[in-house]
Amino acid sequence: MNFQFTEEQEMIRQTAKDFAEAEIAPSATERDINGEFPVEIVKKLGELGFMGMMVSPEYGGAGMDTLSYVLAMIEISKVDASVGVIMSVNNSLVTWGLEQFGSDHLKDKYLVPLAQGLKLGAFALSEPEAGSDATNQNTMAEKEGDYYIVNGIKNWITNGKMADYYIVMAQTDKVKRHKGISALLVEKGTEGFEQAKKEDKLGIRSSDTCSLTFNNCKVPAENLIWEEGKGFNFAMKTLNGGRIGIAAQALGIAEASLEAAIKYAKTRKAFGTEIANHQAIQFKLADMAMELESAKLLTFRAASLKDNHLDYTKESAMAKLAASKAAVHCALEAIQIHGGYGYVREYLVERYLRDAKITEIYEGTSEIQRLVIARSLLVQ
Amino acid sequence: MRIILLIVLIQTIAHPQVDWERWGKKEIDYRKESFSKSRDYSFDGLGVTETILKGALISYWTFFSDIDGDNCPFEPSCSAFFIDAVKTTNLIEGALLFFDRFARDTNPFNRRKYYRIVKSGRFYDPIGNYVKIGRD
Numbered sequence: 001m002n003f004q005f006t007e008e009q010e011m012i013r014q015t016a017k018d019f020a021e022a023e024i025a026p027s028a029t030e031r032d033i034n035g036e037f038p039v040e041i042v043k044k045l046g047e048l049g050f051m052g053m054m055v056s057p058e059y060g061g062a063g064m065d066t067l068s069y070v071l072a073m074i075e076i077s078k079v080d081a082s083v084g085v086i087m088s089v090n091n092s093l094v095t096w097g098l099e100q101f102g103s104d105h106l107k108d109k110y111l112v113p114l115a116q117g118l119k120l121g122a123f124a125l126s127e128p129e130a131g132s133d134a135t136n137q138n139t140m141a142e143k144e145g146d147y148y149i150v151n152g153i154k155n156w157i158t159n160g161k162m163a164d165y166y167i168v169m170a171q172t173d174k175v176k177r178h179k180g181i182s183a184l185l186v187e188k189g190t191e192g193f194e195q196a197k198k199e200d201k202l203g204i205r206s207s208d209t210c211s212l213t214f215n216n217c218k219v220p221a222e223n224l225i226w227e228e229g230k231g232f233n234f235a236m237k238t239l240n241g242g243r244i245g246i247a248a249q250a251l252g253i254a255e256a257s258l259e260a261a262i263k264y265a266k267t268r269k270a271f272g273t274e275i276a277n278h279q280a281i282q283f284k285l286a287d288m289a290m291e292l293e294s295a296k297l298l299t300f301r302a303a304s305l306k307d308n309h310l311d312y313t314k315e316s317a318m319a320k321l322a323a324s325k326a327a328v329h330c331a332l333e334a335i336q337i338h339g340g341y342g343y344v345r346e347y348l349v350e351r352y353l354r355d356a357k358i359t360e361i362y363e364g365t366s367e368i369q370r371l372v373i374a375r376s377l378l379v380q
Numbered sequence: 381m382r383i384i385l386l387i388v389l390i391q392t393i394a395h396p397q398v399d400w401e402r403w404g405k406k407e408i409d410y411r412k413e414s415f416s417k418s419r420d421y422s423f424d425g426l427g428v429t430e431t432i433l434k435g436a437l438i439s440y441w442t443f444f445s446d447i448d449g450d451n452c453p454f455e456p457s458c459s460a461f462f463i464d465a466v467k468t469t470n471l472i473e474g475a476l477l478f479f480d481r482f483a484r485d486t487n488p489f490n491r492r493k494y495y496r497i498v499k500s501g502r503f504y505d506p507i508g509n510y511v512k513i514g515r516d
Binding site: 008011012014015018019022047048049050053057061062063064068072 | 493495496497498499501504506
C-alpha cells in the first residue's frame with residue numbers, strides 16, 4: 001500500500017490551494033452573506049481545467065485520476081464549500097456520467113464545453129416527493145416522433161440557475177417503475193423549461209439551488225443518455241462517484257475547522273495560559289484530527305478503487321458517511337473551542353458548521369449511505 | 381565590471397536549472413504533443429498588421445521554436461500570446477502587451493504568481509490577465 005501522492009497529484013493540490021487562497025477566499029464571506037454565485041471564480045476554474053478534471057483530453061478534459069480530483073476538492077472546499085459543490089456537480093455528476101454513458105453526439109456537443117469549463121452542468125434527480133426514494137419519479141417524458149415531451153418538477157437542483165445543460169431523470173414508462181426511468185439532457189432555454197427562484201439556504205449559500213419546472217418541454221430524442229429505462233442505473237452509478245466528491249468537500253470543511261480551532265487555541269488565553277495548554281481543548285483537537293484522518297483514508301481508498309475500475313459502491317458510501325460526520329463534528333467542536341467568538345459571523349467557524357450540515361443531506365442522506373453499506377454487506 | 385559579469389554568468393547557469401520545474405529533470409519524450417499543431421502558417425489577409433505579424437511569427441517558429449522544442453512553461457506560449465494580443469487589440473498595442481508579458485514572465489527576481497493548468501502543468505497566463513476582453 002502506497003500512501004504517497006505522485007508529483008502530479010501534489011502539483012494539482014498545490015495549484016488548487018494557491019488558487020483557493022488567492023482568488024476564492026477574499027470574496028467567500030461576502031458571497032455567503034449575499035448568496036451570490038461566484039461567476040468569475042467558476043470561469044477561472046474552468047480555464048485552469050478544474051471543471052472537467054476526470055474527463056479524457058479527447059473531450060477537452062484534464063484526464064486526471066479521481067485522487068487528484070479529491071485533493072483539489074479538499075483544498076477548494078477548505079476555503080469555500082459552495083465553490084466546492086459547484087465544481088463537484090460538474091465533475092462527478094455531469095461530465096463523468098456523460099463520458100461513461102453518453103452517445104458520441106452528446107459527447108461532442110455537450111461534454112466538450114462542459115469539460116472545458118465553458119458551460120456549466122446540473123443534475124436533476126430529486127423531486128418534491130422523491131428525494132431519498134428516487135424510484136418514485138413523477139416527472140414524465142413521453143416520446144413523440146423525434147422528441148420527448150417532458151412534464152414535471154425537479155427540486156433542490158445545485159447549479160440550477162446558472163447551469164447551461166441539465167441531466168434530467170424522467171419516467172418514460174410509469175408501469176415499469178424504476179426500470180422505466182430514463183436520463184435526458186436538457187439545454188437551458190428549451191421551450192417549456194423554467195427555473196424557479198433561488199432557494200434561501202442555511203449553508204453553501206453561494207451556490208445556487210432552485211427548482212425546475214418542465215411544462216410540455218420538447219427535448220430531442222438524441223439527447224437520451226445511455227438507453228431508455230436505464231436512467232435509474234445511470235443515476236445510481238453517477239451518484240456513487242458523486243459521493244467521493246461530497247466526501248472530499250466534507251473533508252475540506254473538517255480540515256478548515258481543525259485548522260481554525262488550532263490557530264485560535266494557540267492564541268486565546270484563559271486561566272493564565274493559552275487554551276491549547278488545557279487538556280479539555282487538547283482532547284477535542286485530538287478527536288477532531290483522528291476523525292478527519294480516518295475519513296480521509298476512507299475517501300482516498302474509495303477514489304483509488306474507482307481509479308482501478310473496481311467496485312466502490314460500499315467504500316464511497318462509507319467515505320461520504322464518515323466524512324460528513326467528521327465535518328459536522330469538527331465544525332461544532334471548532335465553535336466550542338472558539339466559545340462566543342465562534343458563534344458570531346466575524347469568525348469563519350460558524351459558516352463551516354452551516355456548510356457542513358448539507359454534506360449529511362445531499363447526494364444521499366447519511367441514512368441512505370447506511371442503507372447502501374448494509375445492503376452491500378448483506379449481499380456478500 | 382568583473383563582478384557584474386560573474387553575477388550574469390552565475391544567473392544564467394543557475395536559473396535554467398532550478399527555476400521552473402518543467403525545465404528541471406523530466407523524462408524526455410519527443411513524441412509529446414506540440415504547439416505546432418495549432419499553428420496557422422497561412423496568410424489570409426493582405427493588411428500590414430497581418431503581414432508583419434505572420435512574418436515575424438513564422439520566422440520565430442521556424443528558426444527558434446522548432447529547434448528549441450516544446451518546453452515553454454507558460455500557456456499560451458509567448459508566440460501564441462502575441463497572436464492573441466494583436467487580435468484583441470492592434471499591432472502596436474499587442475506588441476507592447478507582448479513585451480510587457482515577456483518581461484514579467486522572464487523576470488527571475490519578481491515574477492507574478494501563476495496557477496498551473498491541470499492538464500499540462502503549465503502556468504496559465506492568458507491575454508485576459510492583461511486586457512479586459514470584450515471591451516468597447
